[in-house]
Amino acid sequence: MSDVLDVVVIGGGLVGGLTALLLAQGGVQATVLDAAPILDEQKVLSVANPRVLALSQATIHLLKTVNVWENLARQMPYSGMQVWNKNGYGEINFGQSSQNTPSAEHTLGSMVEPSVLNLAIQQKMLQQLQDYRTQVKVIRVEQGVGVWHIHLADGTALKTKLVIGADGANSFVREQAFIDLDILDYKQAGLTCAIRTAQPHQHVARQIFLETGPLAFLPMASLKPEQDGYWQSIVWTLPDDYAEQYAALDDTAFTALLTRESHHMLGEVLEATPRAQFPLKARAAQQYVKAGLALIGDAAHVIHPLAGQGVNIGCLDAAILCDALLHDKKRGVWAHEQTLLRYEHHRKGQNDAMMHSMSAIGWMETTQLFPVVWARNFGLKQVEQHAALKDAFMSQANGLQVLKDTCYAV
Numbered sequence: 010m011s012d013v014l015d016v017v018v019i020g021g022g023l024v025g026g027l028t029a030l031l032l033a034q035g036g037v038q039a040t041v042l043d044a045a046p047i048l049d050e051q052k053v054l055s056v057a058n059p060r061v062l063a064l065s066q067a068t069i070h071l072l073k074t075v076n077v078w079e080n081l082a083r084q085m086p087y088s089g090m091q092v093w094n095k096n097g098y099g100e101i102n103f104g105q106s107s108q109n110t111p112s113a114e115h116t117l118g119s120m121v122e123p124s125v126l127n128l129a130i131q132q133k134m135l136q137q138l139q140d141y142r143t144q145v146k147v148i149r150v151e152q153g154v155g156v157w158h159i160h161l162a163d164g165t166a167l168k169t170k171l172v173i174g175a176d177g178a179n180s181f182v183r184e185q186a187f188i189d190l191d192i193l194d195y196k197q198a199g200l201t202c203a204i205r206t207a208q209p210h211q212h213v214a215r216q217i218f219l220e221t222g223p224l225a226f227l228p229m230a231s232l233k234p235e236q237d238g239y240w241q242s243i244v245w246t247l248p249d250d251y252a253e254q255y256a257a258l259d260d261t262a263f264t265a266l267l268t269r270e271s272h273h274m275l276g277e278v279l280e281a282t283p284r285a286q287f288p289l290k291a292r293a294a295q296q297y298v299k300a301g302l303a304l305i306g307d308a309a310h311v312i313h314p315l316a317g318q319g320v321n322i323g324c325l326d327a328a329i330l331c332d333a334l335l336h337d338k339k340r341g342v343w344a345h346e347q348t349l350l351r352y353e354h355h356r357k358g359q360n361d362a363m364m365h366s367m368s369a370i371g372w373m374e375t376t377q378l379f380p381v382v383w384a385r386n387f388g389l390k391q392v393e394q395h396a397a398l399k400d401a402f403m404s405q406a407n408g409l410q411v412l413k414d415t416c417y418a419v
């Protein structure tokens with residue numbers, strides 16, 4: 010069995026990369042296979058991404074654990090959140106606005122461009138991992154007796170005791186393992202771009218629920234120091250046909266539309282970068298594990314971007330799986346079926362619940378049925394008026410509770 014690898018991670022994005030780095034820190038060297046090339050640092054840092062990831066406190070803590078956080082070239086902490094209905098009275102506020110960079114005590118999370126984060130993860134993997142391969146094409150993954158065989162397009166064949174599928178929403182590993190997928194097509198798209206507003210964001214993430222769907226203004230780091238505090242990334246959830254139409258507008262018409270639809274919440278929208286569109290579909294793998302195989306991140310679940318939790322729940326998958334594997338390793342056990350099932354048991358229920366609640370909120374917020382309009386206004390008001398309810402919301406969103414019984418507890 011000497012040529013059998015302990016673990017191969019297929020997909021070296023944020024979730025796969027974090028997993029490999031957590032394992033390396035625990036003394037297990039994973040082989041990482043990624044289809045993407047090494048990023049060009051200068052290119053990544055010279056342009057603003059159209060979108061940002063709202064990273065939770067738990068994700069930030071995990072990135073600090075593997076020494077990636079301090080190597081991020083830029084990020085924008087936020088200390089407040091404001092959510093309200095356009096056609097109602099419901100409004101909810103968390104935290105507080107902040108003129109200057111909020112202190113650690115007041116920071117709710119941070120907005121990071123995906124490419125800036127991927128760059129920092131890649132650089133750390135290049136330093137820490139002995140076998141990190143990029144631009145790799147995996148052509149077959151098949152189960153053998155007690156091992157998985159991985160075949161690459163260049164003719165290489167690998168054998169491993171554990172495959173971790175972290176290869177994103179269209180996971181090839183999931184398909185090769187014959188794991189079925191439930192899909193809910195929202196018939197919506199996320200329209201995103203970076204914008205500059207006349208008024209500063211004051212480190213508040215804002216979301217307004219319009220008839221067509223939620224529009225979020227998320228503070229982001231600026232490429233020009235003199236414009237710091239005025240740039241945000243928008244995520245505008247729209248029915249497919251609206252997204253097409255809005256994406257095709259010229260910059261002047263688009264910024265005018267955005268100023269109007271956002272109710273001038275930060276004054277005039279002065280500038281917008283090219284827009285990107287993401288089709289929105291919820292996906293849930295029916296199983297997260299098989300003997301010797303585990304799915305994590307978007308390979309296991311894709312949720313509506315409404316609450317900015319997609320990658321955060323993926324990072325919690327990584328933490329729970331690594332904690333269980335490293336715990337077993339100390340006892341001389343590796344990738345036992347029961348351990349993998351425990352990981353599935355721990356994560357699948359929570360992730361499915363998150364996915365269903367995002368779908369329900371998405372529906373509630375786009376319907377104009379009177380009882381639903383009333384319920385959502387009433388719901389927002391109730392939460393706004395009860396500190397305990399707000400605390401419960403925040404504790405769910407920051408993810409720290411999930412890490413409580415692991416070696417990554419804060």
Ligand SMILES: Cc1cc2nc3c(=O)[nH]c(=O)nc-3n(C[C@H](O)[C@H](O)[C@H](O)COP(=O)(O)OP(=O)(O)OC[C@H]3O[C@@H](n4cnc5c(N)ncnc54)[C@H](O)[C@@H]3O)c2cc1C
Nearest residue numbers: 020022023024044063176177199306307317318319320321
């Ligand atoms: C509009 C929008 C806004 C969002 N906003 C947020 C937010 O604010 N906060 C948040 O937490 N989440 C957000 N998300 C979700 C977030 O982007 C995803 O959950 C996250 O990127 C998933 O990370 P991952 O590592 O699982 O997958 P990916 O980032 O997709 O990485 C997969 C990796 O696998 C590699 N790969 C793919 N196929 C293969 C293969 N066959 N062989 C080898 N390698 C392969 C790819 O090269 C890539 O490196 C948003 C999503 C959308 C669409």
